[in-house]
Amino acid sequence: xxxxxxxxxxxxxxxxxxxxxxxxxxxxxxxxxxxxxxxxxxxxxxxxxxxxxxxxxxxxxxxxxxxxxxxxxxxxxxxxxxxxxxxxxxxxxxxxxxxxxxxxxxxxxxxxxxxxxxxxxxxxxxxxxxxxxxxxxxxxxxxxxxxxxxxxxxxxxxxxxxxxxxxxxxxxxxxxxxxxxxxxxxxxxxxxxxxxxxxxxxxxxxxxxxxxxxxxxxxxxxxxxxxxxxxxxxxxxxxxxxxxxxxxxxxxxxxxxxxxxxxxxxxxxxxxxxxxxxxxxxxxxxxxxxxxxxxxxxxxxxxxxxxxxxxxxxxxxxxxxxxxxxxxxxxxxxxxxxxxxxxxxxxxxxxxxxxxxxxxxxxxxxxxxxxxxxxxxxxxxxxxxxxxxxxxxxxxxxxxxxxxxxxxxxxxxxxxxxxxxxxxxxxxxxxxxxxxxxxxxxxxxxxxxxxxxxxxxxxxxxxxxxxxxxxxxxxxxxxxxxxxxxxxxxxxxxxxx
Numbered sequence: 001x002x003x004x005x006x007x008x009x010x011x012x013x014x015x016x017x018x019x020x021x022x023x024x025x026x027x028x029x030x031x032x033x034x035x036x037x038x039x040x041x042x043x044x045x046x047x048x049x050x051x052x053x054x055x056x057x058x059x060x061x062x063x064x065x066x067x068x069x070x071x072x073x074x075x076x077x078x079x080x081x082x083x084x085x086x087x088x089x090x091x092x093x094x095x096x097x098x099x100x101x102x103x104x105x106x107x108x109x110x111x112x113x114x115x116x117x118x119x120x121x122x123x124x125x126x127x128x129x130x131x132x133x134x135x136x137x138x139x140x141x142x143x144x145x146x147x148x149x150x151x152x153x154x155x156x157x158x159x160x161x162x163x164x165x166x167x168x169x170x171x172x173x174x175x176x177x178x179x180x181x182x183x184x185x186x187x188x189x190x191x192x193x194x195x196x197x198x199x200x201x202x203x204x205x206x207x208x209x210x211x212x213x214x215x216x217x218x219x220x221x222x223x224x225x226x227x228x229x230x231x232x233x234x235x236x237x238x239x240x241x242x243x244x245x246x247x248x249x250x251x252x253x254x255x256x257x258x259x260x261x262x263x264x265x266x267x268x269x270x271x272x273x274x275x276x277x278x279x280x281x282x283x284x285x286x287x288x289x290x291x292x293x294x295x296x297x298x299x300x301x302x303x304x305x306x307x308x309x310x311x312x313x314x315x316x317x318x319x320x321x322x323x324x325x326x327x328x329x330x331x332x333x334x335x336x337x338x339x340x341x342x343x344x345x346x347x348x349x350x351x352x353x354x355x356x357x358x359x360x361x362x363x364x365x366x367x368x369x370x371x372x373x374x375x376x377x378x379x380x381x382x383x384x385x386x387x388x389x390x391x392x393x394x395x396x397x398x399x400x401x402x403x404x405x406x407x408x409x410x411x412x413x414x415x416x417x418x419x420x421x422x423x424x425x426x427x428x429x430x431x432x433x434x435x436x437x438x439x440x441x442x443x444x445x446x447x448x449x450x451x452x453x454x455x456x457x458x459x460x461x462x463x464x465x466x467x468x469x470x471x472x473x474x475x476x477x478x479x480x481x482x483x484x485x486x487x488x489x490x491x492x493x494x495x496x497x
Contacts, residue, residue, distance in 0.1 A: 002069050005099040007036040017041045020081050023187055024088045037072045039091050041084045044077040049109030054425040056113040057145050057191040067106040082189045086142055097473040114425020115456040116145030122152035124432035125171040132184055139188040141453035147193045153203035153228045160248045165208040175252055182254045196249050197261030199231040199276040213238045215267045222340050230265040233276040243283045250287035258284050263294035274300035295355040302362030307424045309367040313352045316372045318401055335399035365424035373411035374428045376444050384488045392443055398433045405488045406464055409451035426456040439484040446485035447471055
C-alpha cells in the first residue's frame with residue numbers, strides 16, 4: 001500500500017516538464033522529513049490507448065498516461081506534457097480520496113477528446129483572477145476547453161479595436177488581458193474558445209451601435225414578453241459589424257475555434273437567420289478559424305466538418321401546456337411565466353426536435369451540452385440542500401425543474417444514439433442568470449461538475465454508491481482552493497469537512 005496522508009514533493013526527469021510541475025506543485029501538501037512521498041513526472045513511451053472520440057481542441061492531443069503507484073512514490077509517465085499533466089491530476093485525486101491507496105499501475109486516456117466548460121461573463125462579469133480560478137477548477141477535473149460566452153443582451157466583454165463603443169464604460173477584457181488569459185489556460189492544457197453570440201442576444205451591441213439593422217417582433221410572440229431584436233444580416237451596416245467583430249475575435253484568439261452563437265434568434269425568419277449563420281461561418285473561415293454554432297445553426301445548412309452544439313429539444317424544455325401544469329411549477333411562476341408565454345416558447349422551440357438528426361444527417365459534428373444534465377445553472381432539488389445553505393439553494397438557478405446531484409452524475413453521453421464519428425465532444429454550461437458573486441458560480445458547479453467530467457473522461461458512469469464516496473473526499477480539494485460548494489445531503493461529507 002501507498003500512504004497518501006503524508007507530505008509530498010514533486011520533481012521531473014525532463015526539463016520540458018518543469019512548467020507542468022510548476023503548475024501542479026502548489027496544490028500538494030508539502031513538508032520536510034524522511035516520511036515525505038515523491039511524485040515524479042517523466043516522458044516515456046507509455047501504452048497507446050484507443051483514440052478519444054471527437055475533435056481535439058488543441059494540437060497536442062495525446063493525453064495517454066501511465067500512473068505507477070509504489071510505497072512513497074507515484075510516477076506520472078506520458079509521451080507528452082499534456083499526458084503528464086493529466087497523470088499528475090490523477091495523483092492529486094488519489095492523495096485526496098483515501099489515506100492509503102493500493103500499489104498498482106494505471107494506464108489511462110480520455111473517452112472524449114473535447115471536454116469543456118462554458119462560463120458566462122456576459123451576464124455576470126468575471127475578473128481575470130476569477131477566470132483563473134475557474135480554469136484551475138476545470139483542469140483539476142481534466143477538462144480541456146474553457147468556452148467564454150463573451151456577449152449577450154446584458155453585456156459585451158471583449159474589446160474590439162474597430163468597434164470601441166461595445167465596451168466603453170463597462171467591465172471587459174482588453175486584448176492584452178485576453179491574450180494573457182489564453183496563456184494561463186494553455187499552461188494547464190486548457191484551450192479558450194470565445195463566443196460572440198449573434199444574430200440574437202444582441203441588445204448590448206445595439207446599445208453601443210443603435211444604427212445596426214434589426215428584425216421586427218413576430219406577430220405570434222406575446223406582447224408582454226421581453227423581445228431583444230435580432231440583427232438583420234441584410235442591412236449593410238450590420239453585415240460589416242458581424243464581419244468586423246468576428247475577424248477581430250479570431251485575430252486575438254490563439255486556438256483554432258471561435259463560437260458565433262446562433263441560438264434563440266427570436267424574430268428571425270428562416271432566410272434572415274440562414275444568411276446570418278452563413279455570413280458568420282464565412283467570416284471565421286476567412287480569418288483562419290473553425291466556426292462553432294449552437295444547434296439552431298444547423299437549420300442554415302450543415303456540411304461535413306461543421307460543429308453544432310446540441311443543448312435542447314421540446315421534451316427537455318419541460319414546459320407546461322395547461323394552467324394546472326403551470327401552477328404546479330413554482331420555479332416558472334417565480335420567473336414570471338404565463339401560460340401564453342410557455343405555449344409561445346413551445347412553438348418557438350418546436351424545430352429543435354429535428355436539429356440532432358439534421359446535424360448527423362448533414363455530416364456535421366455534435367458537441368453534446370444537453371440542458372437536461374449539462375446545464376449546471378439548473379437549481380438543486382430543495383430536498384438535498386442542507387439547512388445552512390437553504391438561502392443559496394433557493395436563490396440560485398434558472399427556471400428549470402430542480403434536480404439532485406445523482407441526476408447529473410448518472411448522465412451517459414452515449415444515450416443519444418449519435419454515431420461516434422459524428423460527435424465533437426462534451427461540454428457543461430453555466431449561464432449566469434441571477435448571480436451575485438463568484439461563489440454563486442462554484443456553488444452551482446460543485447459538486448456536479450466532477451460527475452460531468454468523469455462521464456467525459458471515463459468509459460462509463462460509475463455506480464452512484466462508489467462515486468459519492470469518492471466525491472466526498474474531494475471537498476478538501478475545493479477547500480484548499482477556497483471554492484464554495486453545495487454540500488448535498490446525498491453525500492456523507494463528514495470525513496472531509
